Amino acid sequence: MPFFLVLLAVAAGLFNPPASVTCPESGFYPGWDQSGNVQRFVPETLFNHINGGAELFNEFGFRELTLQRYARKDTEIALEVYEMDRPESALGVYLMKSGRETKQTGIPARHSGGLYQLMIVHSRYYIQIHNFSGDSAAVQVMKELAVRLIHSIPVDPGVDLLERLPRENRVPGSQWIFRGPYGLQPVFTLGDGDILSQKGEYYGVTGDYEKEGELYTRIVVFYPNESTAYSAFQYLSDNLDPFLTVLESGPDFMVFQDYESLYGRVHTKNSTLDIVVRLKEKTDPPIGR
Amino acid sequence: MKRENAIHGFEKKIKRRDFIKGSAAVLLGTPALWAQTASGSNRIKTNIDHVLKIPKPSRALPGLFPGRVVQMHNAECSSGQNVRSEIVREMFRKTVMTLTDSNMKNSFKRFFSRKDVVGIKVNPVGAGLISTRLEVVDALVDWLVECGLQRNQIVIWDRFDFMLKEAGFTEERYPGIAIEGLQTMDVQALQSQDHSRWLTPDGHHVSEDQFDRNVYYWADVEGPEDPAYLNQHVFRGKYSYFGKLITQRLTRIINVAVFKNTGNGISMATKNLGYGSICNTNRLHQPLFFDVCTEVLAFPAIRDKLVLNITDGIIAQYEGGPGPNANFTYNHNTLYAATDPFALDSICHAQMVEKRRSMGIRVNEHPRFTEYLRYAERLNLGIADPGKIDHIVI
Numbered sequence: 272m273p274f275f276l277v278l279l280a281v282a283a284g285l286f287n288p289p290a291s292v293t294c295p296e297s298g299f300y301p302g303w304d305q306s307g308n309v310q311r312f313v314p315e316t317l318f319n320h321i322n323g324g325a326e327l328f329n330e331f332g333f334r335e336l337t338l339q340r341y342a343r344k345d346t347e348i349a350l351e352v353y354e355m356d357r358p359e360s361a362l363g364v365y366l367m368k369s370g371r372e373t374k375q376t377g378i379p380a381r382h383s384g385g386l387y388q389l390m391i392v393h394s395r396y397y398i399q400i401h402n403f404s405g406d407s408a409a410v411q412v413m414k415e416l417a418v419r420l421i422h423s424i425p426v427d428p429g430v431d432l433l434e435r436l437p438r439e440n441r442v443p444g445s446q447w448i449f450r451g452p453y454g455l456q457p458v459f460t461l462g463d464g465d466i467l468s469q470k471g472e473y474y475g476v477t478g479d480y481e482k483e484g485e486l487y488t489r490i491v492v493f494y495p496n497e498s499t500a501y502s503a504f505q506y507l508s509d510n511l512d513p514f515l516t517v518l519e520s521g522p523d524f525m526v527f528q529d530y531e532s533l534y535g536r537v538h539t540k541n542s543t544l545d546i547v548v549r550l551k552e553k554t555d556p557p558i559g560r
Numbered sequence: 561m562k563r564e565n566a567i568h569g570f571e572k573k574i575k576r577r578d579f580i581k582g583s584a585a586v587l588l589g590t591p592a593l594w595a596q597t598a599s600g601s602n603r604i605k606t607n608i609d610h611v612l613k614i615p616k617p618s619r620a621l622p623g624l625f626p627g628r629v630v631q632m633h634n635a636e637c638s639s640g641q642n643v644r645s646e647i648v649r650e651m652f653r654k655t656v657m658t659l660t661d662s663n664m665k666n667s668f669k670r671f672f673s674r675k676d677v678v679g680i681k682v683n684p685v686g687a688g689l690i691s692t693r694l695e696v697v698d699a700l701v702d703w704l705v706e707c708g709l710q711r712n713q714i715v716i717w718d719r720f721d722f723m724l725k726e727a728g729f730t731e732e733r734y735p736g737i738a739i740e741g742l743q744t745m746d747v748q749a750l751q752s753q754d755h756s757r758w759l760t761p762d763g764h765h766v767s768e769d770q771f772d773r774n775v776y777y778w779a780d781v782e783g784p785e786d787p788a789y790l791n792q793h794v795f796r797g798k799y800s801y802f803g804k805l806i807t808q809r810l811t812r813i814i815n816v817a818v819f820k821n822t823g824n825g826i827s828m829a830t831k832n833l834g835y836g837s838i839c840n841t842n843r844l845h846q847p848l849f850f851d852v853c854t855e856v857l858a859f860p861a862i863r864d865k866l867v868l869n870i871t872d873g874i875i876a877q878y879e880g881g882p883g884p885n886a887n888f889t890y891n892h893n894t895l896y897a898a899t900d901p902f903a904l905d906s907i908c909h910a911q912m913v914e915k916r917r918s919m920g921i922r923v924n925e926h927p928r929f930t931e932y933l934r935y936a937e938r939l940n941l942g943i944a945d946p947g948k949i950d951h952i953v954i
Contacts, residue, residue, distance in 0.1 A: 316788040318842060319747065324883050326845070370879055370887060371920055387689070387886025401886070403688060405641050447922070456823055460926040514927060530927055 306342035330451040332356035363448030365392035394427040445479035468503035607778040623899025627943030652699040655897040668707035679810035684727030686884025711736030742803035743767035771801035800838040819873035820881040827882035829901035850932035871896040902942025
């Protein structure tokens, strides 16, 4: 999808109310019934459900969580459906939550999980199914619940955001999406707060690369135009983390050394910020200028 | 048994300090200024300077054994979610005896008197999956009772009453022992819009009186004006009051945290108390986060009463914390003990980094994620420097 269409879709999403999903009814699997009423959480109340973790969801454009428990005798499973504003956001949350993916058979969407939990991304929904007791008999029930839910959700266009990271030398499975400081935090610290001026709108992608035994990380943020990208570069330059020492800089680039004596380079070109960090050598940075 | 001064990852960090020691040295004069830089130049003000003026008794933090951390592993301790209580009991006894270098009876005498009211701070988040194991608390309670404490002198506590119940800390399980949350929270209220169980007709949280208006962590940031926040946090202004249980009733505290992460950092000993002893905390996450783990523990209500820290690493979680995430839990089968929660967290942070790295999790080792530990060392609350930590592995 062209990037301007992505931006238009983001803007449109802001004005659409959440479309609550319908959870599978009692009896979706023999002997399993809904337990308690459906609960719904919006951005302002999400911290009541995941205290300490709501910020990440909200940063990614969280709209509504639907929570429904199911039980058979003493065994209970819980379905959590997080509606995000865009498929890119749902995938972003999924990639952050899933770690190394463990596949199950028969689930028609990208997923990871095992005995205790299934994590699924489908369209603009991030889905978690919990099996709190670890009862192995509930695994098939979790799958059936997932399949029914997935089939009830309309399919959105696929996400090609990750493909905008250069493929050459990329470490498979290391790609990651972020939309602000909480998502960027596990990758690298460039400064406080919204240091890349993403404003909760602009996506960034990151991945690890390996070239001639050297492992480094690339971070690319996509802005709507060159001037916004340049402003973001300026803000980053002015507010760079104090643990990073600038060695060289110009109107559209800077080179720094980090707290581990590794090197990094920031470059703005077209409508992106292209950042490479954890380089062993200062010279010959692996980004084109 | 072997002694290790430092874990691999943390040694690296110390070397990195050469890079920053120049700026850090300038900041040693005033703790508040140091803290300001620890979390960035725009760090908001707190009342830490006032608290630091309060005289400190000799046995206050870092306690009887500054910088000593005992770690014991037993692969037979658990399998899946099944925990073998007899092994946990033995591990608990060995870690405590190694920490104090004496038997259990004398260990008790070093920490407590028979007149003490002892609070056991557990972590019930992620009930059954990643919460403090009941078997660890069983071993603790048995020790206290065997050494002469009456059951009615023991309180198992956390901030939230409903979480304690969910995690199995009930009066049925622990007869004669008080099970107390600092506050109640009605998780159903936002759905039902029935606020009567937590809100009085004149607009106050029913748990207000359970917090001590005279003992507070003040920070120049306010909580949001909405019922959801008040339901969970009791107050919403710039004051985070300590629970009266801590300030008025408990005379000694045992802290039983869980081995788990929170983002790039850890949510273990210091966070269990830092965010578990006061109300109105969500406002603190963004601007202060880990600094709260240091500054709240500097208050006499914690500093002078906390005598023992156990980190329950029987079933641990290396990613997705502080909430439960079954995909990242594992049988670590390890218990840790220390009087010094900062030394304990220093060791555990380094081990968490190694675990995350070994599992292919992204690790950002920026010094900011451990700065609160060095901040605590500068406040003389604990030892963070791995070179000074006496790490005993059984």
